[in-house]
Amino acid sequence: MIEIHRAAVRLFARQGYAGTGIRDLGREAGINSATLYHYAGGKEEILVAVMAGCLEGMLDGGRRALDHSADPAVQLVRLVRLHVAMEAVNPLTAYVTDREVRALSAANRGSVLALRDDYESMFQQVLERGRRTGQFQIDDLSTTRMALLEMCNGVSNWYRPGGRLSVPEVQDRFADLATRLVGCPPVPPAECGTDLRVAVLDSEPLDRHADEEALA
Amino acid sequence: MIEIHRAAVRLFARQGYAGTGIRDLGREAGINSATLYHYAGGKEEILVAVMAGCLEGMLDGGRRALDHSADPAVQLVRLVRLHVAMEAVNPLTAYVTDREVRALSAANRGSVLALRDDYESMFQQVLERGRRTGQFQIDDLSTTRMALLEMCNGVSNWYRPGGRLSVPEVQDRFADLATRLVGCPPVPPAECGTDLRVAVLDSEPLDRHADEEALA
Amino acid sequence: MIEIHRAAVRLFARQGYAGTGIRDLGREAGINSATLYHYAGGKEEILVAVMAGCLEGMLDGGRRALDHSADPAVQLVRLVRLHVAMEAVNPLTAYVTDREVRALSAANRGSVLALRDDYESMFQQVLERGRRTGQFQIDDLSTTRMALLEMCNGVSNWYRPGGRLSVPEVQDRFADLATRLVGCPPVPPAECGTDLRVAVLDSEPLDRHADEEALA
Amino acid sequence: MIEIHRAAVRLFARQGYAGTGIRDLGREAGINSATLYHYAGGKEEILVAVMAGCLEGMLDGGRRALDHSADPAVQLVRLVRLHVAMEAVNPLTAYVTDREVRALSAANRGSVLALRDDYESMFQQVLERGRRTGQFQIDDLSTTRMALLEMCNGVSNWYRPGGRLSVPEVQDRFADLATRLVGCPPVPPAECGTDLRVAVLDSEPLDRHADEEALA
C-alpha cells in the first residue's frame, strides 16, 4: 500500500530506519502494525521496496539521458539534470535510499548495491569518454566522479519542493556546476534537456507540514 | 577512555547509532557494558563527545585557515584543504559527526548544530567576499555553498587512509575542484597551504582490519 | 486486566513496590512481562490504578456514612465501621495503598495524596463538630485524629478474611474503641450502621494460599 | 560508623530500603560506596544494625517501665509514654524499623521479629493482667493490643522533633488515649512517669532540613 511506503519514508528520513519502530510506522500510516505486515510484509521489505523504486527510477532516467546524444558534455548535463531533479522532487525518498543501505541484510544489500553501481557507472563512463575526447579537463577521474555524485546527492539534504528555488532553477545551477567541475564550457540550452522532468515517486510523502525539519 | 570512543565510532559508522547496542560497544572495546558507563557515562554522551571533538577540530582549523590571508581565493582553498584533510584523516569520525545529528536529544542537538553552523558560516562568508571582489563567479551563493560542502563532506564516504591517493593528493584535487566550482583561477601553491596538515582525532579508529567495508 | 492488579497487590504487599520486578509480576499473573505492558501500561500505572480504586472506594463509603445522620457520634462510628471494613475486606489493597505513596513519581503522588487528604478531612470535620457540640471530649484534635486513623489503618496489618474474627466483629470492636478514644458514650446499634458492608475491590487478591505470611 | 547509619535511615525513610542504592548511601554519608563496605559490611547489615539498635532500645525501656510498679494501669501508661517518646525522638529510625522488616533476608528477619515479639508481648501481658484485676474493660484483648500498638507506632508517621507539640505533651496525650482505650481511669501524674525520657539513637539523623517531607 502506497500510504505505508510514504509513512515509512517520512519516518525513516526523520529518525532513521533503526530508530523507527514498526508501531511508529503503523501509527503514521493510520493502521495497526499487524495490518502493515499483511500489506508490506515487514520492516525491511518496506525499505527494500522504497530503495528499489528510487534506484530504478534513476536508472531509467539515466538510460534515457544517455540515449539522447552521443556527446559526453550533453550526456553529463542531462544526467546531472535528471539526477538533481530526482533528488529535488523526491528528497525524502532519495535521502533514505542513499543513507540506509547499511541497514539492509546482506542479501538485500547486495541487490540494492548492484542497482546503485549500475547507476554510478553511467557517470563513470561519461566522464571517461569526455576525457578521451578532450572535452573534459579531469585530473583524477575517480575523485571527480565521487565529488560530482556527492554534490548532486546532497540536494536531498537541503532542497524541499516549494522552497526558494524551483526544480528547473536547481537543475540550471547544477548543470553549470557540473560543467565547471569537469572543465568544459556550458552546454547550450537547446541540447541539454531543459525540458527534462521527473515524476513524484509513489514513496515520496506529499504532506509538507509535518516533516519540514525532518533533516534539520 | 579513548578506546571506547574509537570502538563507538567504528560501530556507529558501520551500523549507525540507533543500530548499535551498548553491549556491542562494550564487546568492541573489550570491556563490560557496565564499565562503559563508568568511563563514558552513556551512549549519547559518547556520541556527543565524538561530535564535539570533531567539530571543534574543524572550527580550529577553519579559523587558522582564515587568519592566514585576507584573499578570498586563498581562504577558500585553505578552508577546503583543511576540511578535506580532516575528512580523509578521520573519515569515520567525520562520517558519524555528519550523519548522526538526528540521533541526539534536543538539548545536545542544539549545541552540536550551533558548532556546525559556526563552521559552515565560514564558507558562506568567504564565498560572499569572493563574489563581492569579483574573484568568484557565483550564480546562486547558497546553492554553491551547499554543493561545495556536500562535495567535501563526501570524502569521508569513500576515502580511507592508506588508499590509492595520499592525503595531500586529495587536497590538491579538491582545491582544484573548489576553484572550478566558484569560477576562479587556481591559486598558486605558494599561498594555498600545501603544507596544511591535520591531526588524527582521539576518536578515530586506527585498526584498519575490521572496518574496511564499514560504509560499503 | 484484573488478574494483573491482583498479582501486583499480592507482590507489592509482600515485597514492596520497589522490591518487586516486572518479571515477578508477570510470573505471578501467569503472563509474559511484555504482555503486562499491553494491558496495564507499566509498573507505576498499575500502582496508581490500585491506589485510586482503593481511595475512591473509601471516599464513596465515607460520603455515604456522613449523609446518613447529622449526629457527630453516629457519623464517627459509621466512618470507622466503613473504614475498618474496607481494611478488613481488602487488607492487601489497603496496605499497599497506605504504604507505597512514596514510590510514586511526583505527578501521580500529587493526585493520590489529594484523594487521601479529602478522605482524612472527613474525620477531621466530624471530630471538630463533635467537640463543638460537647459530645466528644478531645484534648488535642489533631493528635486524636492521627491516632484514630493510624489505629484503623493498622487493621490491614493483622486482619485477614477468614480469620478468628468476622468483619462485623471487627467493626463492633473498633466502633467501641473509637468512641472511647473521643470520650463519648457508645452509640446504640440501631443508628450506628451494623448493616454497613463493603465490597471486595477488583484489586484484592482472592487466593489465600500464597500470601498468608505476606506481611509477617 | 554512625554517620553511615544516619544517612541510611534518612534515605530508607524517604525512599525505602529497596528504593535506595548503595551509591545513594555513600553520597549521603559523604564517602565512597566501597568504603561503606569497609565500615558497615553491606546494605542489609546496615538495616539490621539500625533495627536491632531501635528494638533493643525499646526493650530496655519497656523492661524499666514494667519494673517500676506492679499496677497494670501504671505499667501500661509507662509503657506507652516510653514507646511514644521513642517514636517521637527517633521518628525516622522507628519508621524504618517498623516498615522494612520484609526487606530482610530470612535469617535476619527471624531475629528481628524475635525482638519485636518480645517487645509486644510486654503489652500483651500488661493488658491481660489489667483485665484480670478488673482495672481494664477490654472486649477483645488481641484487637485492643493491635489497635493500641498501631496507634502508638503511628507517631513516627507524623511527629517531628521541634514541631507544634513537645515530646512530653505527646506523651500526655497518648497516655490519656491509652487509658481511654482500655477503659480505666487516668493514672495520677505522680506514678505514671512524667519524667520518663528517651535518648536519641545513634542512627537517628540530626539534620532536620533535608527530610522534613521525608514521609509526606
Added chain:
DNA sequence: GATGAATGAGTCTTCATTCAT
C-alpha cells in the same frame, strides 16, 4: 583506611514478529 575499576545479574521498557479471530 579508602577508593576507582570492574562486572554479572538485575532494572523497566520496547522490539519485530506471529497468529487466532
Added chain:
DNA sequence: TATGAATGAAGACTCATTCAT
C-alpha cells in the same frame, strides 16, 4: 481485511558487591 493478544529477545541503564591498589 484487519486487529488485539501475545511473546522472546533485546533495548539502555543501574545494581550490590569485590578487589587491587
